[in-house]
Amino acid sequence: MAETTYPSQGFNTVNRYKHQATYDVETIHTIVNTTPVLHVSFVPDPSIPAPIVLPMIGQMGLSPTDQAAGSEDWKCYLHGYVSSRLMRLADDAVKRGEQGLPLCVAATKVDGFVLTLTPNSHNYNYRSAVLQGFATIVEDTAEKIWAMELITNAVVPDRYANTRVPPDGAEMQSTRILKMKITGASGKVREGVPEDERKDMKREDVLDSVWTGVIPVYEKLGEPQPGPYNRVKEVPEHVRKFVDGENERREKYAFEAAHKPAPLKRPAKKEEGV
Amino acid sequence: MAETTYPSQGFNTVNRYKHQATYDVETIHTIVNTTPVLHVSFVPDPSIPAPIVLPMIGQMGLSPTDQAAGSEDWKCYLHGYVSSRLMRLADDAVKRGEQGLPLCVAATKVDGFVLTLTPNSHNYNYRSAVLQGFATIVEDTAEKIWAMELITNAVVPDRYANTRVPPDGAEMQSTRILKMKITGASGKVREGVPEDERKDMKREDVLDSVWTGVIPVYEKLGEPQPGPYNRVKEVPEHVRKFVDGENERREKYAFEAAHKPAPLKRPAKKEEGV
Numbered sequence: 001m002a003e004t005t006y007p008s009q010g011f012n013t014v015n016r017y018k019h020q021a022t023y024d025v026e027t028i029h030t031i032v033n034t035t036p037v038l039h040v041s042f043v044p045d046p047s048i049p050a051p052i053v054l055p056m057i058g059q060m061g062l063s064p065t066d067q068a069a070g071s072e073d074w075k076c077y078l079h080g081y082v083s084s085r086l087m088r089l090a091d092d093a094v095k096r097g098e099q100g101l102p103l104c105v106a107a108t109k110v111d112g113f114v115l116t117l118t119p120n121s122h123n124y125n126y127r128s129a130v131l132q133g134f135a136t137i138v139e140d141t142a143e144k145i146w147a148m149e150l151i152t153n154a155v156v157p158d159r160y161a162n163t164r165v166p167p168d169g170a171e172m173q174s175t176r177i178l179k180m181k182i183t184g185a186s187g188k189v190r191e192g193v194p195e196d197e198r199k200d201m202k203r204e205d206v207l208d209s210v211w212t213g214v215i216p217v218y219e220k221l222g223e224p225q226p227g228p229y230n231r232v233k234e235v236p237e238h239v240r241k242f243v244d245g246e247n248e249r250r251e252k253y254a255f256e257a258a259h260k261p262a263p264l265k266r267p268a269k270k271e272e273g274v
Numbered sequence: 275m276a277e278t279t280y281p282s283q284g285f286n287t288v289n290r291y292k293h294q295a296t297y298d299v300e301t302i303h304t305i306v307n308t309t310p311v312l313h314v315s316f317v318p319d320p321s322i323p324a325p326i327v328l329p330m331i332g333q334m335g336l337s338p339t340d341q342a343a344g345s346e347d348w349k350c351y352l353h354g355y356v357s358s359r360l361m362r363l364a365d366d367a368v369k370r371g372e373q374g375l376p377l378c379v380a381a382t383k384v385d386g387f388v389l390t391l392t393p394n395s396h397n398y399n400y401r402s403a404v405l406q407g408f409a410t411i412v413e414d415t416a417e418k419i420w421a422m423e424l425i426t427n428a429v430v431p432d433r434y435a436n437t438r439v440p441p442d443g444a445e446m447q448s449t450r451i452l453k454m455k456i457t458g459a460s461g462k463v464r465e466g467v468p469e470d471e472r473k474d475m476k477r478e479d480v481l482d483s484v485w486t487g488v489i490p491v492y493e494k495l496g497e498p499q500p501g502p503y504n505r506v507k508e509v510p511e512h513v514r515k516f517v518d519g520e521n522e523r524r525e526k527y528a529f530e531a532a533h534k535p536a537p538l539k540r541p542a543k544k545e546e547g548v
Binding site (some may be wrong): 036037039040041042043046050051052053054055057088095099100103104105106108110113115116117118119120122124126128130132148149154155156159160162163164165167171174175191194196199200203206207208209210211212213214215216217218219220221222223224225226227228229230231232235236239243251254255258259 | 322392430436484489490494497504
């Protein structure tokens with residue numbers, strides 16, 4: 001059976017604000033899979049400890065190919081180009097007999113600006129996930145097409161089937177998919193009302209003069225704008241449903257997060273003690 | 275005089291979609307300073323080429339301290355905690371006599387989902403910036419307070435002066451600010467209508483059946499929600515002005531970007547040839 005939590009190893013243990021930390025597999029996968037841009041870091045030259053971080057499109061999933069091979073561990077699939085440095089580095093790592101290129105991937109969603117009495121207590125409502133692992137290039141054609149569909153449908157559900165598919169030979173050649181095996185992962189979630197320190201909560205002058213509250217933040221999808229060569233008069237059902245459904249869901253999340261109890265006031269868990 | 279472009283060195287040269295690349299200092303600073311979360315990567319152990327990437331709050335600016343010292347180069351200031359690994363690593367690097375901890379910082383804004391005839395041509399309208407450099411901890415008290423104000427006001431303009439300030443001794447002790455000297459930077463901007471390959475633009479069946487256009491995307495600020503201990507009845511002017519002004523500006527940008535000419539159809543520049 002697949003594990004329901006990621007191992008908390010030294011490198012991915014959350015040390016600050018532990019009560020906001022999660023190692024829950026489903027929570028982490030959801031954060032990654034609802035974030036439109038992932039930030040992917042790697043070290044281009046192992047002899048120099050200077051990393052690069054780049055924005056990429058990606059998704060976590062369990063391919064039929066992996067399932068058939070008996071694996072239940074989700075991988076992170078990242079979309080790229082044949083000529084990109086990242087792809088060359090992953091290729092080189094495998095050729096050297098290594099298990100892949102060491103990668104770290106972060107996904108972050110801002111849900112609100114939390115305004116408190118003093119700058120030091122200001123915060124964000126947010127959800128973030130960080131993955132570590134090793135990436136290789138997907139060579140299996142069936143798995144590659146599966147991943148292309150996964151990533152396209154992550155932008156707009158059902159989009160893949162509503163476009164000209166399958167990819168032709170040139171498209172298969174020019175696209176590469178990185179597959180990252182996860183060796184460690186962690187997430188952090190902050191939601192709730194503002195929270196100030198006791199010293200400021202005693203100050204009548206401060207309480208009387210500083211507005212405290214949350215500005216909800218969410219990624220809004222605007223009315224779809226047809227392009228110059230579009231011939232389909234109605235915005236199709238898969239696009240319409242996505243825009244309306246997501247806007248409702250995202251707005252609801254950000255506003256609800258703004259009214260939940262503050263994290264530090266929730267029942268303490270064993271591992272707390274920041 | 276300050277340079278108006280960043281040097282295009284090997285490590286930050288944009289090789290893919292060069293016509294979307296920029297090294298313009300003002301463009302890069304604006305992308306960084308309007309992105310609520312920066313993704314910061316570093317290598318925790320120089321003997322292992324495995325990076326970490328973390329979400330952080332930061333801003334670029336030129337401090338009065340640097341100005342007084344004759345510098346005109348903007349630095350990237352990042353907010354952190356005394357105990358964090360990143361701060362310890364920066365401290366250690368300086369103690370070893372190095373110029374700082376090698377960092378890479380990315381800022382990315384999604385402005386739209388660009389839906390084309392075929393998955394391969396799907397794209398985002400977006401703005402991204404990547405900075406590379408070396409980070410040290412800000413020790414000068416005046417510069418540290420200046421940076422705290424810069425970062426607080428980046429979340430909501432004028433917020434700092436509308437809270438209980440200045441920070442007290444304990445707050446100054448528990449907060450650390452990283453200052454990153456920029457050694458290279460680049461940006462990428464994609465805006466415009468969808469764009470498909472010639473082979474698909476000739477397919478009447480595809481043109482007749484696939485909707486093409488842009489879904490504008492922007493970060494929306496919801497109605498400010500007062501917290502449980504707020505006593506200030508009216509949402510203050512600095513918050514109201516920010517929410518209303520930003521929503522208008524962001525919506526306008528995303529919709530305008532959705533209607534601009536496609537990048538590849540713009541006049542070719544010398545360095546093009548992807």
